[in-house]
Amino acid sequence: xxxxxxxxxxxxxxxxxxxxxxxxxxxxxxxxxxxxxxxxxxxxxxxxxxxxxxxxxxxxxxxxxxxxxxxxxxxxxxxxxxxxxxxxxxxxxxxxxxxxxxxxxxxxxxxxxxxxxxxxxxxxxxxxxxxxxxxxxxxxxxxxxxxxxxxxxxxxxxxxxxxxxxxxxxxxxxxxxxxxxxxxxxxxxxxxxxxxxxxxxxxxxxxxxxxxxxxxxxxxxxxxxxxxxxxxxxxxxxxxxxxxxxxxxxxxxxxxxxxxxxxxxxxxxxxxxxxxxxxxxxxxxxxxxxxxxxxxxxxxxxxxxxxxxxxxxxxxxxxxxxxx
Amino acid sequence: xxxxxxxxxxxxxxxxxxxxxxxxxxxxxxxxxxxxxxxxxxxxxxxxxxxxxxxxxxxxxxxxxxxxxxxxxxxxxxxxxxxxxxxxxxxxxxxxxxxxxxxxxxxxxxxxxxxxxxxxxxxxxxxxxxxxxxxxxxxxxxxxxxxxxxxxxxxxxxxxxxxxxxxxxxxxxxxxxxxxxxxxxxxxxxxxxxxxxxxxxxxxxxxxxxxxxxxxxxxxxxxxxxxxxxxxxxxxxxxxxxxxxxxxxxxxxxxxxxxxxxxxxxxxxxxxxxxxxxxxxxxxxxxxxxxxxxxxxxxxxxxxxxxxxxxxxxxxxxxxxxxxxxxxxxxxxxxxxxxxxxxx
Numbered sequence: 001x002x003x004x005x006x007x008x009x010x011x012x013x014x015x016x017x018x019x020x021x022x023x024x025x026x027x028x029x030x031x032x033x034x035x036x037x038x039x040x041x042x043x044x045x046x047x048x049x050x051x052x053x054x055x056x057x058x059x060x061x062x063x064x065x066x067x068x069x070x071x072x073x074x075x076x077x078x079x080x081x082x083x084x085x086x087x088x089x090x091x092x093x094x095x096x097x098x099x100x101x102x103x104x105x106x107x108x109x110x111x112x113x114x115x116x117x118x119x120x121x122x123x124x125x126x127x128x129x130x131x132x133x134x135x136x137x138x139x140x141x142x143x144x145x146x147x148x149x150x151x152x153x154x155x156x157x158x159x160x161x162x163x164x165x166x167x168x169x170x171x172x173x174x175x176x177x178x179x180x181x182x183x184x185x186x187x188x189x190x191x192x193x194x195x196x197x198x199x200x201x202x203x204x205x206x207x208x209x210x211x212x213x214x215x216x217x218x219x220x221x222x223x224x225x226x227x228x229x230x231x232x233x234x235x236x237x238x239x240x241x242x243x244x245x246x247x248x249x250x251x252x253x254x255x256x257x258x259x260x261x262x263x264x265x266x267x268x269x270x271x272x273x274x275x276x277x278x279x280x281x282x283x284x285x286x287x288x289x290x291x292x293x294x295x296x297x298x299x300x301x302x303x304x305x306x307x308x309x310x311x312x313x314x315x316x317x318x319x320x321x322x323x324x
Numbered sequence: 325x326x327x328x329x330x331x332x333x334x335x336x337x338x339x340x341x342x343x344x345x346x347x348x349x350x351x352x353x354x355x356x357x358x359x360x361x362x363x364x365x366x367x368x369x370x371x372x373x374x375x376x377x378x379x380x381x382x383x384x385x386x387x388x389x390x391x392x393x394x395x396x397x398x399x400x401x402x403x404x405x406x407x408x409x410x411x412x413x414x415x416x417x418x419x420x421x422x423x424x425x426x427x428x429x430x431x432x433x434x435x436x437x438x439x440x441x442x443x444x445x446x447x448x449x450x451x452x453x454x455x456x457x458x459x460x461x462x463x464x465x466x467x468x469x470x471x472x473x474x475x476x477x478x479x480x481x482x483x484x485x486x487x488x489x490x491x492x493x494x495x496x497x498x499x500x501x502x503x504x505x506x507x508x509x510x511x512x513x514x515x516x517x518x519x520x521x522x523x524x525x526x527x528x529x530x531x532x533x534x535x536x537x538x539x540x541x542x543x544x545x546x547x548x549x550x551x552x553x554x555x556x557x558x559x560x561x562x563x564x565x566x567x568x569x570x571x572x573x574x575x576x577x578x579x580x581x582x583x584x585x586x587x588x589x590x591x592x593x594x595x596x597x598x599x600x601x602x603x604x605x606x607x608x609x610x611x612x613x614x615x616x617x618x619x620x621x622x623x624x625x626x627x628x629x630x631x632x633x634x635x636x637x638x639x640x641x642x643x644x645x646x647x648x649x650x651x652x653x654x655x656x657x658x659x660x661x662x663x664x665x666x667x668x
Contacts, residue, residue: 055406056427058445060466062484065507065527075484075508076466078526083406083429086390086656088351088369114526115548 007122010081010094011198012107015129016138016145017100020158024129024190024197025097026050031194035092038084040077042099053091055080059099061106064113070257070281071113072106078114085120093198094121101144104128104151105260105281111203112283125202128152128182129190132163135171139178146228149175150260150305151280152182153202161188178228179305181263205276205287208263228260231314232303237322238269239300244321255312256282264302267292269323340631340651344663349373353654355394356641357401359415363643363652363662364401366391372403372413375662377650384417397435402442404430410442410449423449423458432469436476443467448481448490461490461498469512469523482509482523487533489521503533505540511551515575517559524550528566534579541581543573552599557606561586561622565596570610572622588620588628600642611639615655635659 015021029037029051038053060075077096084094096107104126111123128148131138135157138145149155155175160168168186175184185192201207244266252259259281266275277286292298304314352368363375370387387405395402400414408425410433425444432443438453446466449458465484472479479490486504493499508526515522521533528546530553533539543564550566561572562580569587573580590596590612598611606622615635620628637657644651644665653661 054427055429058466060484062465062508062526063506065525073526075526079431079466080429083390083392086352086354086368086392087406088367088390 007120008085008091008094009124009199009201010096010111010121011124012096012098012104012126013129014098014102014104014107014126014148014151015100015156016131016134016142016148018134019100019129019131020156020190021097021100021129022049024127024156025095027190028095028194028198032092032198036089038091038094040080040094040096042097042102055084059102061103070105071109071283073110073113074106077107077110078117081117081121085116093124101142103144103147105147108151108203108280109283112280112285122201123203124198125153125200126151127154127156127197129156129158130171130175132157132160132168132171132186136174139174146178147260149178149182150228152179153200154197155179155182155184156190156192156197157184157186158190159188160186178230180230180232180303203278203285205278205285205289208276208278209265209274209289228305228307229309230303230305231309232301233315233318234302235267235300235318235322236297237324238267238298239321240323241268241271243323244268247317247321251312251314251317252279252282252284255306255308258308258312259304259306261305262303265300266302267298267300336633338630338633339667340663340665341633341661344661347658347660347662349658349660351658352390352656353641353658353660354391356643356652356654357394357396358643358645359396359399359401361645361647361649362415363645363650364394364413364415365641365643365652365654365660366394366403367658370405370407372401374415374417375650375652377645377664381662382417384413384419386411386413386419392429392431393433395433395435397440398438402433402435402440404433404442404444406430408444412440422451432467434470434472434479436472439472439476441470441472441479443470443481446483448479450479450490459498461488461500463488468508468510471512471514473514473518474516475518478514480512480514480521482512484508487512487521487523503538503540505531507531511553513553513555515555515559515562519559520575520579522553522562524553524564524566530562530564532580543571543580543585546571548595551597552611554599554601554608556601556608556622557604560606563599563601563608563610563622565599565610568593568595570596570599570608570620572608586622586625588622588625590616590618590628592616592634598639598642600644603644603646603648609642609644609651609653611642611653611655613638615639615657615659617642617653617661631663632661 040055057076064071262279273288276289354366356365368390372384372386374382388407390406393404403411406429410422410430412420428444434441440451446463448461451458469482481488489501509523512523523531530543546566553564559575563572572586594612594614600609611617617632637655641654
């Protein structure tokens with residue numbers, strides 16, 4: 001059996017206080033009959049969680065001594081996931097609920113850094129529940145709310161029944177500006193189909209080829225300096241592999257703290273394969289993913305989500321990687 | 325001419341596998357300890373199985389979930405589980421609850437001559453001999469490992485940022501000393517001579533302190549996390565997992581600083597995942613990620629024999645009986661070998 005066949009998918013549920021994480025969690029647990037889930041929670045006692053296997057955890061974030069200042073991981077997750085993998089009954093999925101004020105990066109990075117965790121489990125997706133009524137002000141006041149949007153693969157814009165249509169539009173735009181590739185689902189009481197929340201395989205490189213993010217040029221008006229934004233670049237000229245690796249490696253090394261997520265599909269000169277990568281801060285997963293489809297034009301696409309992106313000369317850096 | 329290998333099903337079995345008992349339990353073996361000439365093994369479904377020579381093994385339903393840790397306490401074992409229970413189990417199958425922490429896991433247990441210790445989260449609970457109520461020893465982060473020294477006077481508690489060493493002073497008050505090193509420390513052990521303290525870290529490295537002057541140093545170069553290590557033959561060597569060789573650091577004389585370790589190679593280039601000393605000898609059992617187990621003499625790498633061939637699942641427990649006659653091997657898929665070591 002392949003190693004990947006045995007990897008248990010892990011869904012991370014994040015979202016600001018009161019957005020509806022526990023509502024969504026209980027929906028998942030009650031609607032998916034006959035499935036065996038383990039739920040790792042941090043704010044217990046707030047609302048009851050209806051599941052046999054609930055593990056209380058302290059969110060313990062620590063730095064790895066790997067010369068990478070922003071590489072923090074969740075120590076409690078390493079311990080709990082390795083414990084869960086010793087169970088006799090095989091789990092269908094694991095759901096990690098973070099506290100409302102948690103930065104999702106250490107959770108995601110845990111799956112890159114710990115080999116045992118990476119062998120036996122896989123990060124399926126980060127699902128962010130956002131409160132349509134309060135999101136705008138939460139983003140202004142709390143960098144955590146912004147980070148949760150930045151890291152989301154799926155964003156449930158919840159409580160839309162309490163907001164006027166034009167305001168929903170405003171909030172959606174705000175989310176899009178931070179995160180162009182998340183799927184936004186508008187809900188009341190987190191009522192989204194579960195198949196759009198679970199088993200998404202959002203962190204697999206294959207999946208990046210299937211989901212086309214909004215490759216729109218972001219506008220730069222009226223932003224605070226520390227706002228989280230996104231920038232994307234497209235090139236129809238093939239890139240020079242060595243130049244790209246030098247530029248991108250150095251970029252992540254020096255600016256990795258501000259760059260939260262990256263994704264890209266790259267067309268290198270003299271290479272027949274498509275190169276796909278995705279990263280969380282300084283950690284990256286990259287691989288050739290087979291030949292370019294014959295009916296599709298070859299091009300390179302690159303998306304950044306982070307802070308202070310406009311100070312990194314990303315456009316110039318990317319342009320300089322072109323092979324001609 | 326072709327040979328039908330199926331005619332010889334015993335062909336690729338080692339003599340130990342042919343001689344011993346092989347079981348497929350189908351549940352991960354999480355831990356095993358020897359009690360006299362018996363072996364107690366803990367499993368991912370909460371059962372404890374007791375193996376004694378010449379009889380069928382006994383199965384005890386002890387925990388509701390995974391048995392996370394186990395320690396010998398005289399003629400009994402202590403177990404901690406993800407069901408929150410801390411239990412004492414005797415060889416004849418009597419199970420006593422020491423305490424339970426509800427939904428909080430019991431991550432580590434240790435014992436010394438009637439003193440019982442367990443950790444749950446950031447707190448170590450310590451029961452003095454015959455005491456009903458434990459003393460709580462608090463730490464700032466979750467505990468990665470527990471170990472008594474050879475005399476049972478000092479208790480080392482590994483955690484994030486280093487190790488705390490607890491001992492009682494002459495007025496019976498608890499005193500702690502901290503050994504600091506940034507990072508997450510897991511398994512911890514004193515050297516049998518009491519001179520060194522070693523931890524394995526989240527990174528692929530071991531940290532060691534020479535206790536007389538707190539000089540600390542790293543033992544590095546591993547390809548993966550060091551999940552298992554053991555001092556060999558008093559304090560001659562520290563044998564470690566985490567590489568495709570068993571790495572044995574010399575701890576005699578002035579210790580390992582500036583000296584090269586002995587690397588014991590095994591066929592197949594698989595990671596060593598478990599190390600168990602052969603008592604009183606400069607020899608180790610090394611369990612690999614493919615389930616195979618070898619016995620090797622540290623100072624003579626040519627003297628290596630295969631005990632168990634591969635099963636496809638990481639070796640997670642090895643224990644030898646006190647009389648050195650029999651060995652127990654278990655892996656993450658629940659494949660077990662229980663066999664005598666010596667030719668009859």
